[in-house]
Amino acid sequence: MQVMKYLLGLALLASTVASAASLSIYPYDGAKFVPGQRFDLRIEAENVQELKDAAVTLDGRPVEGLVRTTSKPTSAEWTLRSQSLPTGLHELKVRYTDANGEVTKTARWYVVPVVAPRAKNVILFIGDGLGWNTVNAARLVAHPYNPANGNATGQLAMMSDLSGMATVTTSSYDSAMADSANTASSIATGQKIQVNALNVYPDNTADSLDNPRVETITAMVKRSMGKSIGIVSSAFGVDATPAAFASYTRRRGDYQAIADQYFKGDVQPDVLLIGGSRDFIPSTAPGSRRKDATDWITDSQKQGYTFVSSRTELNAAGGNKLFGLFNIDNIPSYLDRAQYQTPEALGDFKDMPYLWDSTKKAVETLEKNPNGFFLMVEAGMVDKYEHPLDWQRAIWDVLELDKAVEWAKTYAKSHPDTLVLVTADHAHSLSVYGTYDAAKGPGKREAVGVYEAAGFPTYGDKRDANGLPLPETSRTYAVGFAAVPDYCETYLGRRVFLDPTVSNGQTGAAAGFLPNPKLCQEGAVTRTGNLPPSANQGVHTADPLPLFAFGPGSENFFGMMDQTDLFFSMARALGLDATRTR
Template sequence: MMTAALLLTVAASAAKLQVYPYSGASFVPGQRFDLRVEAEDVKGFKDAVITLDGKAVSGLVKTTTKDTSVEWTLRAQSLTAGEHELAVKFTDENGEATKSAKWTVVPATKAKAKNVILFIADGLGWNTVNAAKLVAYPYNPANGMPTGKLAMETGLSSMATVTTSSYDSALADSANTASSIATGQKIQVNALNVYNDNTADTLDNPRIETITAMLKRSMGKSVGLVSSAFGTDATPAAFATYTRRRGDYQAIADQYFKGDVKPDVLLIGGSRDFIPSTAPGSRRKDNTDWIEGSQKLGYQFVSTRSELNAATGNKLFGLFNIDNIPSYLDRAQYKTKEMLGDFTDMPYLWDSTKKAVETLDKNPNGFFLMVEAGMVDKYEHPLDWQRAVWDVLEMDKAVAWAKDYAKTHPDTLILVTADHAHSLSVYGGYDATKGPGKREAVGVYEKAGFPTYGDKRDENGFPLPETSRTYAVGFAATPDYCETYLGRKVFLDPTVSNGKTGAEAAYLPNPKICDEGSVQRVGNLDPGSAQGVHTADPLPLFVFGPGAENFSGVIDQTEIFFGIARALGLDATKNK
């Protein structure tokens, strides 16, 4: 009995092993990754044997991050098609520990598509798609039938429902979800295309190569990134950069021009991370000026819609605000000084999509373009459903343009999806003639009637949000806030800080909104939450063109990556 107890004690104190890439990961042939093996709780290291498919792995770099750990790293590895297994046998004074990881490399297939246009509306769950359609194409009051569909819903080659998760959580953020689309891997929350490690440095983590890097390296394709969010935000960054912390904005900006992707077209929102620290609004810690530096690298720089539409360069870099590009409603309808500041000539998403495609199309090898409607999410967080939904409509017009382009370029695959969902739901109608915040103005079932969107439209043909009958729209995951049911021309956060620190810090309903006339909602999030949060709800995936058969049914988000790779016939064992 004493011997058994001693053995259990030794086993319990054996070193803890971690292997990256994680067991169960899949790759495309030649996709590069950094191998990382970590041993923690080490006492008196003796020996380690690391084998891949039964053969010793050579070239590993051994480090000791702290007294109780040992690590081995091997950068830029890749595998051929098939099944592979990494095995680790570790020995220290406490005995032996073992760990294995099994990986699958999916065989390459024959190409069906030459180009890919990937639309990502940040936060676009199924309910947000439906809300946009209900606004754009109200039901006919004569027969209750819909009057139309969104461009993303019509002429489909295929469609799917997409499930999301993080490596370390059932719920997801934009960094890890966009990274899953870019790499085919599960990634930790807040990380961009890297696995975790045991060091404090967020830029030294083991990397997994993105589809954009592989398409450039192995097929010579051009790459474009378009986003209405600030330029170093998670979704565009996921297709060109690597870091454990999505807030490494300066490093992300630098990697756009120094990394392994170097997008040929980069049309994004804020300039904060691309201008020197001495410039107003900059958050850099140095004097790097990427506006000037990009032009030395051959980029044509544009900063307004007019300049963008007139651009003729082979490579484009565009910054159109100091921060995020304001919502479609602010740019096209409200046009208030409070929301636009001095930026009165910003492009619409369809302008940027069109110019990006025209520029990338000059490459005979084809292109990959990611277009993000980044502000959908940034207005769902603060529960501003009108601004979020009209930004979906803005993207949908860009989708319509892309579909027209594909008619004359039938080798173009178009996908429309999201990174994650929000808890938005249309649950009733609202009689706006009764004013804001009237609970009795909410109608359900036959009392909801038919909203009157479209009675007035703007110059782009979009309905105005101000109409006599609207929708009652709410969110499931919220802080305490005041509900008015109606929008406003100047954005307001739903909450304000109580001014306290530590354990007493909390957020309260914004009194400016409450004073407009409102119903106070009791939230279901921690009092320290200022806004709504992402959900685990599934996402839409609408697909048009060659290779669409790779996307159908209910799929995991990582499968989007492999579907695109199959459609393009990607074999990254080759170098262009």
């Protein structure tokens, strides 16, 4: 009898496993939208055995027009593209029956009400990796404390004269940790997005470009309000943050497709000023990453864009549409462009714009539209230098960003219908913990001063042509990172960039990274990392982010906010009603 019960239990278990059907609905349960925001409805049933019938209702009524597909023998999918909803609470119910019985699931969505507009224009600055600690480190460098009394000698432009301020939390649809793609997408759409995805929900197909989409704020304000759109970034142009405001893909590495969507997609920005020409030039051109003969430098001009490739050309450019590429890849750090100017960093690109140049020219171009504009400006290289633990290059790029913010705030004073926002996509583990006596040379732990032994740094004793301090001074800050691989700490910056690690030369499971011997030879402290051996640089953190707001609608940004809330606060400031058409 016991044997029979045991065998019956195994049979029931096997039956349960075989019938473990799963049902997914996208948009996900709890998603919010603005009125008229377009999205793709996607329903996926997995582990289906002999599907008999199915029903999908929205607010109690059958959903018409669903396209049924079967990606594999045990699945069924239903898709309906480009849907939108009016204000209020909505409920989608899905039911299907197969050989194992009935499966049901419900998703509830809320469409926020429209309010009267406060702002005509939005200038959104995103410092990639600009967590609270990073912006504070920039403040400490730019405005050292008075050694006579310990008081601050000034404030960053982004932190002064605030009319709104918030602390922003981040998370991904599929992870507590975040990357630039999904976080920028949350700002652009108000949705939780998967790591490495841009403005799309998951699906069960291998094609990264067919995922269900959700419309971006840039697409909506252009479509329904007739505003002009600008995208500026110091990173290569198809990188995650700029791409999040004009493209849709499950894989942020679909560089060619992202480049094409800039000129063929639903946004088609009027101003696009970026680094990284390799994805816009034909495959036969040196440095190209494309797989075809498309030449967007030539083709963009056929679409009415003025093309520029240097700071000189940018400042002289006119017209209503502007396309700029200023490097083959990322635009080097501010320190490399303004102070070090080494051949290793600049190569053939010796006349690249500063972020304030691009911001100013973008606004001058976009403001010609009487309907207003939406401009996203990314300081993309802050993150790209925090990853390899080069805090000086990262912080001076924050100072470059701050000068662009200063210009935008001045513009907003004479254009009081302009909302200026400064925030980040995610944080890094950077922290200021003391000072460093540079006279003792690199890599000396005894040169680190803490508490009263720290004294005051001497930044600002020498400044460059733009008024920013030089990093080389007798007493610097001691800055470190919490999430690191094994590497050698020198404490001081260097004129030539070096990665913190190199490959160990192994393959397979033994592959990993070692401290860069060039850094270790400089005289350095060997630091044991806390990341897996496969890590070759620092990683993003879940630390909260700052948000600084200036101008009309800034009252919508306050307290603790989820990153998706930024989208709705911008929409509220603009009075965005995407049910309108122009």
